[in-house]
Amino acid sequence: xxxxxxxxxxxxxxxxxxxxxxxxxxxxxxxxxxxxxxxxxxxxxxxxxxxxxxxxxxxxxxxxxxxxxxxxxxxxxxxxxxxxxxxxxxxxxxxxxxxxxxxxxxxxxxxxxxxxxxxxxxxxxxxxxxxxxxxxxxxxxxxxxxxxxxxxxxxxxxxxxxxxxxxxxxxxxxxxxxxxxxxxxxxxxxxxxxxxxxxxxxxxxxxxxxxxxxxxxxxxxxxxxxxxxxxxxxxxxxxxxxxxxxxxxxxxxxxxxxxxxxxxxxxxxxxxxxxx
Amino acid sequence: xxxxxxxxxxxxxxxxxxxxxxxxxxxxxxxxxxxxxxxxxxxxxxxxxxxxxxxxxxxxxxxxxxxxxxxxxxxxxxxxxxxxxxxxxxxxxxxxxxxxxxxxxxxxxxxxxxxxxxxxxxxxxxxxxxxxxxxxxxxxxxxxxxxxxxxxxxxxxxxxxxxxxxxxxxxxxxxxxxxxxxxxxxxxxxxxxxxxxxxxxxxxxxxxxxxxxxxxxxxxxxxxxxxxxxxxxxxxxxxxxxxxxxxxxxxxxxxxxxxxxxxxxxxxxxxxxxxxxxxxxxxxxxxxxxxxxxxxxxxxxxxxxxxxxxxxxxxxxxxxxxxxxxxxxxxxxxxxxxxxxxxxxxxxxxxxxxxxxxxxxxxxxxxxxxxxxxxxxxxxxxxx
Numbered sequence: 001x002x003x004x005x006x007x008x009x010x011x012x013x014x015x016x017x018x019x020x021x022x023x024x025x026x027x028x029x030x031x032x033x034x035x036x037x038x039x040x041x042x043x044x045x046x047x048x049x050x051x052x053x054x055x056x057x058x059x060x061x062x063x064x065x066x067x068x069x070x071x072x073x074x075x076x077x078x079x080x081x082x083x084x085x086x087x088x089x090x091x092x093x094x095x096x097x098x099x100x101x102x103x104x105x106x107x108x109x110x111x112x113x114x115x116x117x118x119x120x121x122x123x124x125x126x127x128x129x130x131x132x133x134x135x136x137x138x139x140x141x142x143x144x145x146x147x148x149x150x151x152x153x154x155x156x157x158x159x160x161x162x163x164x165x166x167x168x169x170x171x172x173x174x175x176x177x178x179x180x181x182x183x184x185x186x187x188x189x190x191x192x193x194x195x196x197x198x199x200x201x202x203x204x205x206x207x208x209x210x211x212x213x214x215x216x217x218x219x220x221x222x223x224x225x226x227x228x229x230x231x232x233x234x235x236x237x238x239x240x241x242x243x244x245x246x247x248x249x250x251x252x253x254x255x256x257x258x259x260x261x262x263x264x265x266x267x268x269x270x271x272x273x274x275x276x
Numbered sequence: 277x278x279x280x281x282x283x284x285x286x287x288x289x290x291x292x293x294x295x296x297x298x299x300x301x302x303x304x305x306x307x308x309x310x311x312x313x314x315x316x317x318x319x320x321x322x323x324x325x326x327x328x329x330x331x332x333x334x335x336x337x338x339x340x341x342x343x344x345x346x347x348x349x350x351x352x353x354x355x356x357x358x359x360x361x362x363x364x365x366x367x368x369x370x371x372x373x374x375x376x377x378x379x380x381x382x383x384x385x386x387x388x389x390x391x392x393x394x395x396x397x398x399x400x401x402x403x404x405x406x407x408x409x410x411x412x413x414x415x416x417x418x419x420x421x422x423x424x425x426x427x428x429x430x431x432x433x434x435x436x437x438x439x440x441x442x443x444x445x446x447x448x449x450x451x452x453x454x455x456x457x458x459x460x461x462x463x464x465x466x467x468x469x470x471x472x473x474x475x476x477x478x479x480x481x482x483x484x485x486x487x488x489x490x491x492x493x494x495x496x497x498x499x500x501x502x503x504x505x506x507x508x509x510x511x512x513x514x515x516x517x518x519x520x521x522x523x524x525x526x527x528x529x530x531x532x533x534x535x536x537x538x539x540x541x542x543x544x545x546x547x548x549x550x551x552x553x554x555x556x557x558x559x560x561x562x563x564x565x566x567x568x569x570x571x572x573x574x575x576x577x578x579x580x581x582x583x584x585x586x587x588x589x590x591x592x593x594x595x596x597x598x599x600x601x602x603x604x605x606x607x608x609x610x611x612x613x614x615x616x617x618x619x620x621x622x623x624x625x626x627x628x629x630x631x632x633x634x635x636x637x638x639x640x641x642x643x644x645x646x647x648x649x650x651x652x653x654x655x656x657x658x659x660x
Contacts, residue, residue, distance in 0.1 A: 088353075
């Protein structure tokens with residue numbers, strides 16, 4: 001019997017004992033940041049519905065979070081979450097999934113949810129590769145990187161996800177790396193409190209697939225790279241586009257207030273009721 | 277509260293509009309869809325009507341999003357409708373399988389149009405009859421209903437909601453451009469005369485590790501979101517409590533068999549046909565728009581002294597095995613009429629084997645309902 005329990009253990013399903021994440025994976029760090037944000041905001045897990053898609057990142061919440069959890073098909077968590085949120089507007093709806101799930105197969109849902117500005121939090125864990133299926137190129141893989149399906153290097157340009165979601169109309173967009181857990185926790189808290197579509201991208205290390213296939217190295221080496229390459233949004237805004245190069249721009253991209261879909265629907269229903 | 281906004285009375289109404297009114301009458305509170313001909317009038321009607329009853333119609337970025345949002349809404353506790361046509365169903369199929377796998381009540385309306393592919397959007401074809409049954413990957417059962425008239429579009433939409441809620445399954449309404457765009461008298465009953473079924477849910481405070489909430493052949497209560505159940509809902513192979521199990525073949529065996537048996541065990545309660553073939557040598561078998569022609573052709577044949585009868589299939593899936601065996605034992609010959617190249621026909625032929633000869637009659641031109649004279653001539657030829 002061990003009397004000492006992790007302070008965040010209370011948020012996990014009692015029946016689960018261990019995660020299936022590979023050694024060195026960033027998902028555990030990000031899982032802690034999400035739970036810490038909920039803890040610091042003094043929210044209850046019953047205030048939330050969590051929705052995930054397919055891929056390693058989807059396993060952050062399923063089956064671990066002791067809450068209502070909907071583990072959906074590949075690419076579709078935001079579409080499912082939209083139906084949940086519209087019909088449980090008083091609950092907080094959070095999607096946690098990966099870059100392949102949210103920007104490749106599910107890219108359409110991501111930009112349209114941002115455009116609608118529906119109130120939900122989307123945490124996108126971006127490891128730049130398909131980890132679970134064996135290290136295939138993703139829409140986020142850097143140009144030139146070798147993966148199992150780009151044996152001579154990727155010939156395509158990667159998505160710059162955070163600015164893309166900002167351009168699509170989200171109320172809140174931030175980006176951090178797995179090297180920045182404190183800043184990340186703060187942004188997740190802000191995202192949870194934000195009324196509107198709140199998107200947090202986390203650049204994360206996958207040493208087993210990305211590290212090994214592209215030569216980025218071990219988890220520690222990748223985290224050091226994140227540290228050395230990260231520059232703030234403010235600093236990046238003062239640089240010329242060509243100067244940014246392989247830097248990782250981190251920080252809050254946007255934090256604004258604009259009409260949110262659930263509130264607009266509620267107002268419309270009220271107006272129709274009054275007109276009758 | 278649920279009876280609000282029902283348009284009780286007699287109306288001259290388009291089939292698609294009757295479907296939307298059926299949804300409102302059944303207590304539907306959420307619908308999601310993407311514009312598609314010839315189903316659009318359902319969404320047009322619901323876009324207005326749902327807001328009037330404090331529901332919502334969401335026009336999505338594509339059909340995949342529509343089915344996903346509807347399933348999400350169903351887990352939020354709402355009755356949901358997804359109107360579309362064949363190309364939309366093609367896009368939705370993976371997630372219709374999700375609805376089957378996590379036992380989500382939802383109603384899908386396929387106002388069938390000419391296919392394959394983009395085909396002819398304004399022409400009716402019964403071209404997707406096997407798609408609900410076998411379209412999504414894996415091994416599963418489904419319920420599908422076939423309306424023949426605007427009145428059926430109302431009645432069978434209400435019935436589809438009741439079946440979906442009773443069995444925690446997706447239910448298809450297999451209409452087509454003819455029935456969807458047909459205008460006829462539609463009677464909408466008094467609210468208290470409309471049968472409305474609501475899904476069972478666990479009592480508040482229930483510990484889900486103590487009761488079955490999935491994979492009960494007699495249908496488990498649905499642990500809908502927002503009530504503190506801490507439900508774990510995954511379409512991956514799971515047990516009765518929603519715990520994922522990807523390593524044990526017996527878990528997969530249970531997952532497949534119990535989901536199928538939920539429908540197969542209750543086949544007799546689900547299957548509906550309309551039969552009129554007592555003492556007949558020949559029976560026509562048809563469904564949907566074509567069933568109207570089959571019935572009329574039988575009427576004309578009888579006036580000419582021929583002892584022809586008919587079986588109208590209302591529930592195309594689960595397959596009306598017993599009803600078609602009974603038919604095959606009672607008549608010598610069965611003529612299957614479909615506005616397609618023979619999709620339901622092989623199933624009827626297999627079920628009738630050894631008892632009756634089964635022939636197939638497509639329309640003269642695919643995309644048109646069979647002409648009356650054409651069918652009557654065929655009947656006369658079969659009696660010669």
